[in-house]
Amino acid sequence: MSLPLSPAAASPDGDASSRASLRGWRVLRRSPRMFVGLCIVFFFVLVALYRTFFIHNGNALSHQVLKGPSAHDWLGTTQLGQNVLLQLIASAGPTLLVGFAAGLLATILAVVIGIGGAFLGGRSDDLLNLVTNVVLVIPAVPLIIVVSGFLKSGGIGPIIVIIAFTSWAGVSRVLRGITLTMRNRDFISASKLSGERTWRIIIVELLPNTVAFVISGFIFTVIFAILTQAGLAFLGLGDVNALTWGNMLYWAEVDGALEVHAWWWFLPPGLCIALLGTGLALINFGLDEVLNPRLRSQRAFRPKTSVFDDTPVAEVP
Amino acid sequence: MKYFARKCGFYLVALWGALTVNFFIPRLLPGNPAQIMLGKMEMTSTPPPGEYKILEHLMGVGQGSIVSHYWAYLVQVSHLDFGFSFSQGETVTHVIYQALPWTLALVGTATVLSFIIGTTLGALAGWTRNRWLEALVPVTTFLTAMPYFFVALILVYYFGFIMHWLPLSGDSDPLLLPAWNWTFFSSALQHAILPAATLILVQLGGWMMSMRNMTLTTLSEDYVWAAEAKGIKSRRVMIGYAARNAILPSVTNFAISIGMVVGGSILMELVFSYQGIGYYLIQAVENDDYSLVQGIFFFISVAVLLANFIVDVMYGFIDPRTRQTQ
Amino acid sequence: MSVLEVRQLTVDFAQRRGPKFRAVDEVSFELYAGETLALVGESGSGKSTIARAVSSLIRPSSGEILLNGKRAGTRGRRLREYRRAVQMVFQDPFASLNPAFSVGHHLRRPLQIYGHPREDLDIAVEGLLESVSLVPPTLMASKLPHELSGGQRQRVAIARALAPQPQIILADEPVSMLDVSIRLEILNLLDGLKRERDLALLYITHDLATARHFSTHIMVMYRGEIVERGLADDVILNPSHPYTQLLAGSAAGAIRSGRRQVTAPVERQAKKSNIALAELSETVSATGCRFRARCPHAMEICAERPVELSVGDPGHTAKCWLFDPKFRAKSTTTR
Numbered sequence: 001m002s003l004p005l006s007p008a009a010a011s012p013d014g015d016a017s018s019r020a021s022l023r024g025w026r027v028l029r030r031s032p033r034m035f036v037g038l039c040i041v042f043f044f045v046l047v048a049l050y051r052t053f054f055i056h057n058g059n060a061l062s063h064q065v066l067k068g069p070s071a072h073d074w075l076g077t078t079q080l081g082q083n084v085l086l087q088l089i090a091s092a093g094p095t096l097l098v099g100f101a102a103g104l105l106a107t108i109l110a111v112v113i114g115i116g117g118a119f120l121g122g123r124s125d126d127l128l129n130l131v132t133n134v135v136l137v138i139p140a141v142p143l144i145i146v147v148s149g150f151l152k153s154g155g156i157g158p159i160i161v162i163i164a165f166t167s168w169a170g171v172s173r174v175l176r177g178i179t180l181t182m183r184n185r186d187f188i189s190a191s192k193l194s195g196e197r198t199w200r201i202i203i204v205e206l207l208p209n210t211v212a213f214v215i216s217g218f219i220f221t222v223i224f225a226i227l228t229q230a231g232l233a234f235l236g237l238g239d240v241n242a243l244t245w246g247n248m249l250y251w252a253e254v255d256g257a258l259e260v261h262a263w264w265w266f267l268p269p270g271l272c273i274a275l276l277g278t279g280l281a282l283i284n285f286g287l288d289e290v291l292n293p294r295l296r297s298q299r300a301f302r303p304k305t306s307v308f309d310d311t312p313v314a315e316v317p
Numbered sequence: 318m319k320y321f322a323r324k325c326g327f328y329l330v331a332l333w334g335a336l337t338v339n340f341f342i343p344r345l346l347p348g349n350p351a352q353i354m355l356g357k358m359e360m361t362s363t364p365p366p367g368e369y370k371i372l373e374h375l376m377g378v379g380q381g382s383i384v385s386h387y388w389a390y391l392v393q394v395s396h397l398d399f400g401f402s403f404s405q406g407e408t409v410t411h412v413i414y415q416a417l418p419w420t421l422a423l424v425g426t427a428t429v430l431s432f433i434i435g436t437t438l439g440a441l442a443g444w445t446r447n448r449w450l451e452a453l454v455p456v457t458t459f460l461t462a463m464p465y466f467f468v469a470l471i472l473v474y475y476f477g478f479i480m481h482w483l484p485l486s487g488d489s490d491p492l493l494l495p496a497w498n499w500t501f502f503s504s505a506l507q508h509a510i511l512p513a514a515t516l517i518l519v520q521l522g523g524w525m526m527s528m529r530n531m532t533l534t535t536l537s538e539d540y541v542w543a544a545e546a547k548g549i550k551s552r553r554v555m556i557g558y559a560a561r562n563a564i565l566p567s568v569t570n571f572a573i574s575i576g577m578v579v580g581g582s583i584l585m586e587l588v589f590s591y592q593g594i595g596y597y598l599i600q601a602v603e604n605d606d607y608s609l610v611q612g613i614f615f616f617i618s619v620a621v622l623l624a625n626f627i628v629d630v631m632y633g634f635i636d637p638r639t640r641q642t643q
Numbered sequence: 644m645s646v647l648e649v650r651q652l653t654v655d656f657a658q659r660r661g662p663k664f665r666a667v668d669e670v671s672f673e674l675y676a677g678e679t680l681a682l683v684g685e686s687g688s689g690k691s692t693i694a695r696a697v698s699s700l701i702r703p704s705s706g707e708i709l710l711n712g713k714r715a716g717t718r719g720r721r722l723r724e725y726r727r728a729v730q731m732v733f734q735d736p737f738a739s740l741n742p743a744f745s746v747g748h749h750l751r752r753p754l755q756i757y758g759h760p761r762e763d764l765d766i767a768v769e770g771l772l773e774s775v776s777l778v779p780p781t782l783m784a785s786k787l788p789h790e791l792s793g794g795q796r797q798r799v800a801i802a803r804a805l806a807p808q809p810q811i812i813l814a815d816e817p818v819s820m821l822d823v824s825i826r827l828e829i830l831n832l833l834d835g836l837k838r839e840r841d842l843a844l845l846y847i848t849h850d851l852a853t854a855r856h857f858s859t860h861i862m863v864m865y866r867g868e869i870v871e872r873g874l875a876d877d878v879i880l881n882p883s884h885p886y887t888q889l890l891a892g893s894a895a896g897a898i899r900s901g902r903r904q905v906t907a908p909v910e911r912q913a914k915k916s917n918i919a920l921a922e923l924s925e926t927v928s929a930t931g932c933r934f935r936a937r938c939p940h941a942m943e944i945c946a947e948r949p950v951e952l953s954v955g956d957p958g959h960t961a962k963c964w965l966f967d968p969k970f971r972a973k974s975t976t977t978r
Contacts, residue, residue, distance in 0.1 A: 130330065134334040137622055138334060138335045138338065138618060138622075139576035139579050139618060140576060141577070141580020141581065142579065142580055142583060142614055142618075143338065145599070146598075146614045147342060147345065149602030150342055150345045150607070150610075223462065230467075231465075231466060234584060235599060237602070249467065253470070253588075258474050259478070261478065273463065273467065274462045274464075275459075275462075277462025278459045280462075281458050282455075285526070288530065
């Protein structure tokens with residue numbers, strides 16, 4: 001298995017890394033999906049950064065109550081006269097923060113448990129694998145709702161931790177599978193013979209070859225975390241006064257945006273969530289295409305006269 | 318049979334895991350949750366005799382060590398008795414007994430439908446590499462990235478508030494009593510259309526994408542080429558050779574996704590006020606009705622584990638490799 | 644004195660069902676500095692398992708390995724000392740190099756680990772690359788494995804094995820995955836390095852022709868056992884064990900030099916005794932000669948386990964009852 005992405009993260013010397021970045025560029029050109037996805041995510045990151053420097057109070061009230069989109073307020077105002085566009089921009093940061101922090105924490109757990117267990121093998125692997133599979137089948141979202149219902153403390157921190165601890169298992173299982181196939185590869189045996197210590201073999205020799213899968217798992221958990229956080233906020237669990245897209249939807253629902261046909265109030269935050277999620281998912285599709293060249297959009301792999309056209313082929317009796 | 322036994326063992330362990338998590342959750346609360354609950358109960362009604370004991374067992378408080386608490390909790394749960402729900406004015410088991418069938422029917426039907434539609438579309442997209450089907454991929458991706466409750470909001474807004482086509486909330490006409498007749502059934506069906514549409518729309522993309530990818534992968538396997546070279550009809554190659562092998566990972570994912578869909582449906586039920594298990598879970602969380610919360614989480618876990626178990630057993634029949642190890 | 648002595652090495656693998664599978668059964672041999680020992684046999688006979696057990700990658704079930712007369716360490720510092728002395732070249736040059744790292748990394752690490760001074764690491768790496776004729780060394784060191792051809796990769800693998808300055812190199816089918824045109828270059832390189840550095844080489848192969856050309860001694864392996872051993876020329880020109888005769892027969896064109904025509908009758912016999920069926924039956928008989936199901940000379944005594952018997956040439960032995968004087972008479976009649 002060749003993993004074209006991995007050298008980018010692992011090349012020790014300058015010469016190789018410049019080649020790797022060239023390869024990274026080629027990956028982007030080969031997968032327009034990944035390019036679009038990166039653009040979308042990058043856009044939201046910029047928006048989030050803009051907020052930290054330029055918007056001080058996204059919730060500022062005004063007398064312009066429930067106004068539709070206009071030249072002055074591009075996305076209209078809420079029932080309390082808050083500017084929806086301003087809220088939207090101010091919400092990008094916290095939403096991204098929850099997503100990426102929970103994703104990072106979950107990925108670390110998945111790497112340690114999935115790769116570590118698979119490499120060590122034996123009893124510890126059996127146990128970790130069992131734990132992983134059990135966590136995988138216990139329904140995560142109900143658990144998160146129940147825990148945050150009991151917890152009531154509302155801050156962003158606990159939510160990040162809860163989401164991370166319920167969402168690592170899927171990624172862990174994938175990484176374990178990859179590691180199991182790689183553990184017996186000759187280059188791992190060779191580094192054992194070279195006298196490398198086990199932890200160094202895992203971190204230095206093995207991990208770079210799983211980078212693409214780790215990134216893909218990370219993105220997957222970020223999507224899950226963003227969606228889950230939005231759901232919790234929509235339920236009013238957590239700090240309802242914080243600005244996140246989920247909280248915007250919560251207030252829109254509570255204040256009856258649907259009844260007064262204030263579509264400009266509840267559509268944008270949901271669409272932002274979906275757009276960010278799409279961007280992340282596109283990056284993952286791109287990664288899939290890089291890892292599995294058969295998925296690419298061109299028909300390079302089969303001649304045109306093949307199974308694609310339905311002209312009857314003489315059947316052998 | 319060995320496969321079956323192993324799966325049974327695993328799901329027992331998983332059930333034990335879920336039970337243990339459920340036992341520890343009330344410990345997140347400061348103070349004595351049983352006391353708090355009893356106080357709330359006394360405000361609205363007179364709690365049934367022995368209720369405090371049940372609460373102590375469920376919340377793992379009172380006299381004795383944590384081990385004895387744990388044991389008392391397991392015994393209590395094994396009787397399927399989760400005490401009294403003050404927010405609903407009924408026993409927890411009764412509330413769940415009323416709500417669970419609605420959710421199961423809705424989630425089950427919608428998930429199976431979505432799986433069938435998505436997988437078929439995905440197989441076609443992979444097989445024909447049809448431009449229109451390929452163009453569907455970003456659209457369904459966008460839908461998949463939406464929270465369930467947001468799709469539900471849009472559907473309610475469009476079909477309910479703008480078009481006035483379909484009922485906005487509830488699981489059936491509140492004036493009708495549940496009965497096995499056509500009026501009730503059609504009312505229930507009408508109320509289920511939008512919730513089901515929500516679940517199908519959001520899931521579709523995932524099934525389609527994974528089936529498309531797996532079809533593309535299997536298409537370049539040698540045995541598909543060989544089948545083609547033998548002159549076997551294109552349609553037969555597609556169904557008998559490519560799709561059959563491509564669908565295996567989707568079946569595994571189906572098991573895992575059940576938990577995800579149940580999670581999504583909780584919020585969706587809130588939007589539609591669909592009185593399923595998720596609706597009551599949220600009611601319970603908002604009212605701090607901890608015994609109802611525990612009971613619902615227990616039953617959701619059992620339902621999801623059971624569904625996973627069934628899928629796993631089915632998988633054992635589909636995949637010849639597991640059959641061999643029997 | 645031998646550099647490495649392997650005594651009664653046995654390796655069992657646990658199977659999902661049924662009893663353990665004995666991949667290597669009480670194999671003993673010695674490696675001498677500056678000499679090559681070839682280990683020949685069909686795939687699945689346990690050749691690679693021997694290499695992996697001797698290189699300490701898998702733990703043998705029983706038997707002992709002596710390095711310079713001392714027992715090999717199995718853990719900690721003594722294991723590292725042992726691994727330093729015994730290096731391995733793997734069969735698949737595409738799997739034995741880490742795709743994420745440059746050639747330089749593969750050579751620098753073992754040097755660093757075994758205490759090469761940091762200042763002249765680069766010089767040492769270049770020296771290693773030059774010794775396997777990968778030039779220019781600075782350029783080659785910066786390349787990633789996927790930029791190299793199979794032959795070049797195998798040279799890197801050899802250089803890596805040389806890095807800790809070992810006494811012994813285990814070459815596990817080092818050329819079987821390479822293009823025929825470059826096989827000889829790689830084998831010549833190994834042979835030259837052996838001479839230069841006075842290495843003891845274990846050359847594992849299924850190719851009798853190169854085994855004869857590059858080694859002093861040959862061992863023939865069949866289903867976990869050494870069935871015949873001796874000086875390379877003796878084993879190839881005077882194959883004694885029926886299995887060796889079969890092997891030599893299949894490779895006849897390449898090696899036959901006309902001293903004795905043993906192969907033809909064996910082949911004829913083989914056709915009669917339904918070899919295909921015997922090959923299919925995977926059951927390794929716990930007692931007796933393992934080859935007897937396929938053997939054209941099978942006798943009653945073959946149900947008992949044969950011992951190594953001299954076949955005439957000095958040091959040339961075969962594990963076959965045909966060479967026991969008691970049964971020699973019978974055998975001549977069957978021949």
